[in-house]
Amino acid sequence: MNSPQPSTHRKREQLHRREFGRRSFALSMAAAGALTLGTGCNRETNERRHRLHVFNWSDYIDPDVLAEFEATHDALVVYDNYASETELESRLVTGSSGYDVVFPSDRTMDLLISRKLVEPLDYARLTNASHLDPRFLGHEFDLQNEFSLPYFWGTVAVAIRDDFVSEKVVDFAPLFDPKYRSRIVALDDAENMVAVALLHLGLPMNSTDPEHLRLAGKLLKSQVPLVQAYTSDAYKEKLIAGDAWVAVGWNGDLRQAADEEPHIQVINRAQGTMVWLDSMVIPSGAPHAELAHELINFLLDPAIAARNAEFVHFGSPNTAARALLPDELKNDTAIYPPDDVIAKSVYLKSRGAGIVPVEQVWREVRS
Missing domain, CATH: 3.40.190.10 (Periplasmic binding protein-like II)
Structure with missing residues (x-):
């Protein structure tokens, strides 16, 4: 088939591919x-x-x-x-x-x-x-x-507003930094947020080890007072508006936001992240x-x-x-992302009944 070559980048209203519970x-x-x-x-x-x-x-x-x-x-x-x-x-x-x-x-x-x-x-x-x-x-x-x-x-990535976040960002650290209290947006998703916590702690992302999950839960509970909102759909808009300075989300959605607001930077964790x-x-x-x-x-x-x-x-x-x-x-x-980042990144596994303790961690965080 002789199909047209790709056009130059088109601006449009872009929604969220991997958001949960959001479309009427x-x-x-x-x-x-x-x-x-x-x-x-x-x-x-x-x-x-x-x-x-x-x-x-x-x-x-x-x-x-x-x-x-x-x-x-x-x-x-x-x-x-x-x-x-x-x-x-x-x-x-x-x-x-x-x-x-x-x-x-x-x-x-x-x-x-x-x-x-x-x-x-x-x-x-x-x-x-x-x-x-x-x-x-x-x-x-x-x-x-x-x-x-x-x-x-794609990947799970972090985005910052570089007009408010001045340090160099290479990982998930800003998501847990008290100086960004009330300016952080996190995903409302058990598997993804527990995975982010495990990665940040240097633990296996798909772990269901009770001690690993305890540590992930402890970290996520410490983050709760810092979080402005848990949302799997509105993080892009919050970044664009400047209401949020730090957000975790899916890289394509965050990159769409960067098209609309040049102060948004999207970073894939240098030590590897979740890839889907x-x-x-x-x-x-x-x-x-x-x-x-x-x-x-x-x-x-x-x-x-x-x-x-x-x-x-x-x-x-x-x-x-x-x-x-x-x-x-x-x-x-x-x-x-660069090949070395992809080489260190991990797919989220289907864990069957092993998902139950992960969901329990998230219920305790959000309760």
């Missing part, structure tokens, strides 16, 4: 409606076209990319949003979700594969998979990539599996993947796409 049904329906209206088709035409049902995070795909897929594949994409991994899991566990393509995180993949909630991929239909960076293939949850291909990746990977999968029983493969292959086309990456501001696992990005993005260490 009305907004989801509005987004789906906007995509339908954007095709310029009347109802009669829509009924004649192939429908593809996509379930994804809000604002996690370039609408222009979807519109181009619709035009080139005689398809109508019905795009619904979910607000949490739990919502995605609950929709798929019934085995009759009606969705054709979904975008789960690495920590959800174990459950989806073990419960046979996703279909094996047909690589004869996925010729663009050859463009993927091997570093993002063969993960523990799907060693042969039988069921999944990577979509975007989102994948593209086809749910079991997908009504339009053939067209679903076509969408996945389309999104893996280097020029399309580059445009999409430029829109969402998260890391592309597509080597050929990254080469097409503007220099300001492909050389941005907030989005693409």
Whole structure:
């Protein structure tokens, strides 16, 4: 396919890919409606076209990319949003979700594969998979990539307002510094915040050792008086407004904020941080599996993947796409940390029942 080269960076209203519990049904329906209206088709035409049902995070795909897929594949994409991994899991566990393509995180993949909630991929239909960076293939949850291909990746990072924070920042230390009392924003998320605490203490990020969790809980409790807000959606706006001077969040969201406010700096912890990977999968029983493969292959086309990456501001696992990005993005260490940082970074593991003590730590912190 001869797709357009990526455009220069586009300013837009950007929402949060990895926020939890934040999107209303009305907004989801509005987004789906906007995509339908954007095709310029009347109802009669829509009924004649192939429908593809996509379930994804809000604002996690370039609408222009979807519109181009619709035009080139005689398809109508019905795009619904979910607000949490739990919502995605609950929709798929019934085995009759009606969705054709979904975008789960690495920590959800174990459950989806073990419960046979996703279909094996047909690589004869996925010729663009050859463009993927091997570093993002063969993960523990799907060693042969039988069921999944990577979509975007990112990190947990810290952001500061350099007009209020003057020292050089290389780690999570400002999140626990009393001099930023009432100017710190933390995630309202048990696994991520316990992971941040464990990393800051120099302990294994996925540990469920009782002593390690006790120390993480102690640190997080000491942070409580310093925190202005626990939120997984509003940290970007608080940084832009100057209400917060220090925040922890997902690097792409923080990088979006830096586009709007030049005093925001985004730092990936030099000693390594949490790294995550989102994948593209086809749910079991997908009504339009053939067209679903076509969408996945389309999104893996280097020029399309580059445009999409430029829109969402998260890391592309597509080597050929990254080469097409503007220099300001492909050389941005907030989005693409140096290799030595990535080498020291860790994926959050699916811990099964081991998650219970982690959640207990967080309940005690937030009580």
